[in-house]
Amino acid sequence: MSSVLEITVKEEKELKYLAKPILDLFGNQKVILFDAPMGAGKTTLIKEICLALGSTDSFSSPTYSIINEYHYPEGKIFHFDLYRLKNVEELLDLGIEEYLDSYNYCFFEWPELIENMIKGNYKRIEIEVVENIRYIRVIKK
Ligand SMILES: Nc1ncnc2c1ncn2[C@@H]1O[C@H](COP(=O)(O)OP(=O)(O)OP(=O)(O)O)[C@@H](O)[C@H]1O
Numbered sequence: 001m002s003s004v005l006e007i008t009v010k011e012e013k014e015l016k017y018l019a020k021p022i023l024d025l026f027g028n029q030k031v032i033l034f035d036a037p038m039g040a041g042k043t044t045l046i047k048e049i050c051l052a053l054g055s056t057d058s059f060s061s062p063t064y065s066i067i068n069e070y071h072y073p074e075g076k077i078f079h080f081d082l083y084r085l086k087n088v089e090e091l092l093d094l095g096i097e098e099y100l101d102s103y104n105y106c107f108f109e110w111p112e113l114i115e116n117m118i119k120g121n122y123k124r125i126e127i128e129v130v131e132n133i134r135y136i137r138v139i140k141k
């Protein structure tokens with residue numbers, strides 16, 4: 001059974017305070033799927049979580065790249081945007097299995113293709129936007 005923890009966000013600046021508690025909900029899980037419609041705030045939330053991990057990297061890397069790599073004091077963070085990938089073969093060509101097995105944080109936007117490939121545990125975050133209020137749901141499996 002899965003349980004859900006829901007966080008309500010009215011303004012973007014609140015994310016600065018919410019990123020650390022959200023990170024704590026991940027526990028020791030480092031593979032996190034961010035499933036939400038276009039423009040819901042996946043990238044914004046991931047960047048705040050990276051800051052909460054202590055990353056001082058500049059997040060100016062192009063949003064059209066599929067993999068972004070950031071650093072934080074304890075290691076690396078890989079941020080994937082799978083929006084433009086068409087099939088599992090393209091995912092395998094990226095060497096996705098090595099990333100998943102690397103014990104680094106792997107954050108995925110548009111995670112449909114990856115979900116069936118994950119052998120270990122992972123967490124899912126869903127964001128729903130209703131009249132400018134964001135409902136961030138952390139699904140604990
Ligand atoms: N919690 C929030 N409250 C208000 N605005 C937000 C919030 N989170 C993100 N935004 C704004 O929404 C816009 C889209 O955010 P973002 O790029 O993070 O979405 P996304 O889900 O990654 O989009 P895409 O599907 O294109 O990758 C940005 O202008 C951002 O500033």
Ligand SMILES: [Mg+2]
Pocket residue numbers: 042043044081109
């Ligand atoms: Mg995005």
